[in-house]
Amino acid sequence: MTQVVTVPRPIRPRLALTVVGFGALALVTCLAAPLVGSTSISIARAFDRSIPFADNVDAQIFFLARMPRVLAAAVVGAALASAGVVLQALLRNPLATPFTLGVSAGAALGAMLAITLGATMTIGPLSAVPLASLAGAAIAATIVYALATRTGRPMSTSVLLLAGVTLNSFFSAVILMVQYMGDFTEAYRTIRWLMGDLDVGSFGPILAALPLIVAAVVIFALLPSSLNLLSVGADSAATRGVNVGRAQRLAFLSSALATSAAVSLAGPIGFVGIVVPHLVRLMVGVDHRVVLPTSALFGVAFLVACDLVSRTILAPVEVPVGVVTAMIGGPFFLWLLVRKG
Amino acid sequence: MPISIQHVSFGYDTRSSGSGTFSLCDVSTTITRGSITGLLGPNGCGKTTLLKLIAGVLRCGQGGIALNDRALAQFSKRELARHVALVPQETHPAFDFSVLDMVLMGRHPHLGTFQLEGPEDLSIAHSCLAATGTAHLAYRPFTTLSGGEKQRVVIASALAQEPEVLLLDEPTASLDLAYQLEVASLLARLNQDHEVTMVVATHDLNLAASLCDSLVLLRAGRILAQGPTRDVLTASMIQQLYDVETDVQVHEPSGHLTVVPIRRRPRP
Numbered sequence: 001m002t003q004v005v006t007v008p009r010p011i012r013p014r015l016a017l018t019v020v021g022f023g024a025l026a027l028v029t030c031l032a033a034p035l036v037g038s039t040s041i042s043i044a045r046a047f048d049r050s051i052p053f054a055d056n057v058d059a060q061i062f063f064l065a066r067m068p069r070v071l072a073a074a075v076v077g078a079a080l081a082s083a084g085v086v087l088q089a090l091l092r093n094p095l096a097t098p099f100t101l102g103v104s105a106g107a108a109l110g111a112m113l114a115i116t117l118g119a120t121m122t123i124g125p126l127s128a129v130p131l132a133s134l135a136g137a138a139i140a141a142t143i144v145y146a147l148a149t150r151t152g153r154p155m156s157t158s159v160l161l162l163a164g165v166t167l168n169s170f171f172s173a174v175i176l177m178v179q180y181m182g183d184f185t186e187a188y189r190t191i192r193w194l195m196g197d198l199d200v201g202s203f204g205p206i207l208a209a210l211p212l213i214v215a216a217v218v219i220f221a222l223l224p225s226s227l228n229l230l231s232v233g234a235d236s237a238a239t240r241g242v243n244v245g246r247a248q249r250l251a252f253l254s255s256a257l258a259t260s261a262a263v264s265l266a267g268p269i270g271f272v273g274i275v276v277p278h279l280v281r282l283m284v285g286v287d288h289r290v291v292l293p294t295s296a297l298f299g300v301a302f303l304v305a306c307d308l309v310s311r312t313i314l315a316p317v318e319v320p321v322g323v324v325t326a327m328i329g330g331p332f333f334l335w336l337l338v339r340k341g
Numbered sequence: 342m343p344i345s346i347q348h349v350s351f352g353y354d355t356r357s358s359g360s361g362t363f364s365l366c367d368v369s370t371t372i373t374r375g376s377i378t379g380l381l382g383p384n385g386c387g388k389t390t391l392l393k394l395i396a397g398v399l400r401c402g403q404g405g406i407a408l409n410d411r412a413l414a415q416f417s418k419r420e421l422a423r424h425v426a427l428v429p430q431e432t433h434p435a436f437d438f439s440v441l442d443m444v445l446m447g448r449h450p451h452l453g454t455f456q457l458e459g460p461e462d463l464s465i466a467h468s469c470l471a472a473t474g475t476a477h478l479a480y481r482p483f484t485t486l487s488g489g490e491k492q493r494v495v496i497a498s499a500l501a502q503e504p505e506v507l508l509l510d511e512p513t514a515s516l517d518l519a520y521q522l523e524v525a526s527l528l529a530r531l532n533q534d535h536e537v538t539m540v541v542a543t544h545d546l547n548l549a550a551s552l553c554d555s556l557v558l559l560r561a562g563r564i565l566a567q568g569p570t571r572d573v574l575t576a577s578m579i580q581q582l583y584d585v586e587t588d589v590q591v592h593e594p595s596g597h598l599t600v601v602p603i604r605r606r607p608r609p
Contacts, residue, residue, distance in 0.1 A: 010458075088435075225454075235429055236429060240422050240426075241449055
C-alpha cells in the first residue's frame with residue numbers, strides 16, 4: 001500500500017516521449033510483420049522503386065498479400081484498445097471491456113443471422129456479414145443508450161453497465177439458438193467468426209470501416225481530460241467545468257463506433273480492450289491524456305504481433321487470433337499483476 | 342453580494358432517483374463576500390442539494406441563483422468552475438491517480454480542451470498542496486492516503502481552481518478529532534489569507550459555532566432560520582431543527598458558542 005507513483009515528470013515531455021516511443025514500436029511492428037510468412041521476403045526489395053511493381057514479387061507479397069491483414073490488425077487493435085480505455089473511465093470500472101456494452105454481441109448476432117440466412121446483399125466494399133454486424137451493433141448500442149438515458153436525466157452509468165451485460169447475455173443466447181437451428185457448415189462458419197479473423201483479403205473492408213474509425217478518433221481526441229475527471233466522479237467532474245452529459249454521450253458514442261467498426265471488420269477479438277489499457281497504465285501511469293493515445297498505439301503493436309503469432313506458430317495451420325490474444329494476454333496480465341503487488 | 346439565492350425550489354425526478362424524492366422549497370438567502378456560512382439541518386434536509394445547485398451541478402427547478410449579480414445559467418461550465426469549487430463528502434477515483442494528478446485536475450477549468458497544464462499550473466498546484474499541508478504527499482497514490490489526508494488533498498484540488506467561493510459538504514465527517522480541528526483551522530486560514538467565501542454543510546454544531554459567521558438552518562427543504570451564528574444558534578432553534586434538547590453556552594476560553602446535546606425530544 002505504500003508504493004510511490006514514479007512519474008512526477010510534467011505532462012508535456014511525458015506525452016511527447018510516450019507517443020514517439022510507442023508510435024515507433026507500432027510502426028516497426030507493422031513494417032516487420034508483413035516480412036514474416038510462408039515465403040520470406042526482403043523489405044529492401046519490397047520498397048525498391050527501380051523494379052516495376054508487376055515484376056516485384058516481394059513488393060506484391062508485402063503490399064497485396066500481407067499488408068491488408070496487418071493493417072486490419074492495426075486498425076482493430078487501436079480501436080479496441082482505445083474503446084476499452086474510454087469505457088473503463090466512463091463506467092468508472094477498470095474491468096469494463098469494449099464488449100461490456102453489448103455492442104459486440106449485437107454485432108455478432110447480426111453476423112450470425114447474415115451467415116445463417118445466407119444473405120448476399122452488398123454495399124460498396126461491404127459484404128452482407130459486416131453490414132449485418134454493423135446493423136446489429138447499432139441496434140444494441142441504441143437499446144443500451146436509450147435505457148441509460150430514458151428518464152431525460154443525466155446518463156446512468158450503472159444502468160449502462162447492467163443493460164450492456166444483460167443485453168450481452170441475451171444476444172449470446174439468441175446466437176446459440178440461431179446456431180442450433182442452422183446446419184453444420186453454417187454453425188462452423190459462425191463459430192469461426194466468433195473467434196476473430198483478421199484475414200480481410202484486400203484493403204476494401206478496411207477502407208469501408210475507416211469512416212467509423214476516423215469519427216471515433218476525432219471524438220477520442222476531445223475526451224482525455226474529461227475522462228480523468230469522470231473517473232474521479234461525475235460530480236467532481238461537473239464542479240471542475242466538465243459538461244458531464246456531453247462528455248458521457250461522446251464517450252459512449254465514440255467507443256460504440258470504434259467497437260462496431262472493429263467487430264464488423266474482424267469479429268469479436270477478446271482481451272485487447274482490457275489487456276492493452278492495463279499494460280499501458282502499468283507502463284505510463286493513469287493519466288488519460290497519455291493513456292488514450294498510448295493505448296491506441298500499443299493496441300496496434302499488440303494485435304499485429306498476436307496476428308503474426310496466429311498465422312506462424314502452427315503454420316500452415318492458423319490459430320484463431322482471438323485464441324492467441326487470450327493465450328498471450330491472460331498470463332502476461334496475471335504476471336504483471338503479481339509483479340506489481 | 343457574491344451569491345444570491347432567490348426563491349429556489351428543486352425536486353429530484355422521482356422516476357429516476359427512486360429514494361431521493363425530497364426537494365428544496367422556496368429557499369432564499371444571500372451569502373456575503375468573504376464570509377463563512379454554515380448550512381445546518383437534519384439528514385435529507387437538502388444541504389447537499391443546495392450546494393450542488395450553487396455549484397451548477399444541478400439546475401434550479403424554480404427561482405434563480407446569481408453569482409456577482411449574474412445568473413448561474415449565463416455561465417459556461419468552465420467559467421463557473423473558475424469561480425465556484427465544491428469539495429464533496431467523499432472522493433473515490435477509479436484509477437490510481439497521484440496526489441499531484443488530483444490537484445492538477447483542479448486546473449481543468451483554466452485550460453482549453455487541447456491545452457496541457459504548464460509550469461504555472463504546476464506551481465499553483467504545489468502552492469495549494471503547501472497551503473493544505475500536503476506537499477509531502479505529492480507523489481503518493483491518492484488511494485493510499487488516510488481520510489484526513491484525502492480530505493485536505495481534495496480541498497487543495499478545489500483551491501487549484503482559484504475559486505472565489507468554496508463549497509464544502511461535511512468536510513469533517515469521518516475524520517478523527519485531530520483532523521477535524523486541522524481541517525477547521527485550515528478553512529479559517531484559507532478564508533482569511535485567500536479571501537475565499539465559504540459555504541459549509543455540516544452536522545457538527547460546534548464546528549459551525551467556531552467557524553461560521555452566519556448560519557442557514559434547513560428543515561425538510563425549507564429555511565427554518567438564518568442570520569449571524571450567535572443569533573441563530575440557540576437552544577430553541579436547535580430544538581426545532583433536530584428535535585433535540587441542548588444546552589448552548591458561550592465557552593469563555595475559546596470565545597465561541599458550544600452546544601451540548603441533552604436528550605431527544607420530538608415535537609408535540
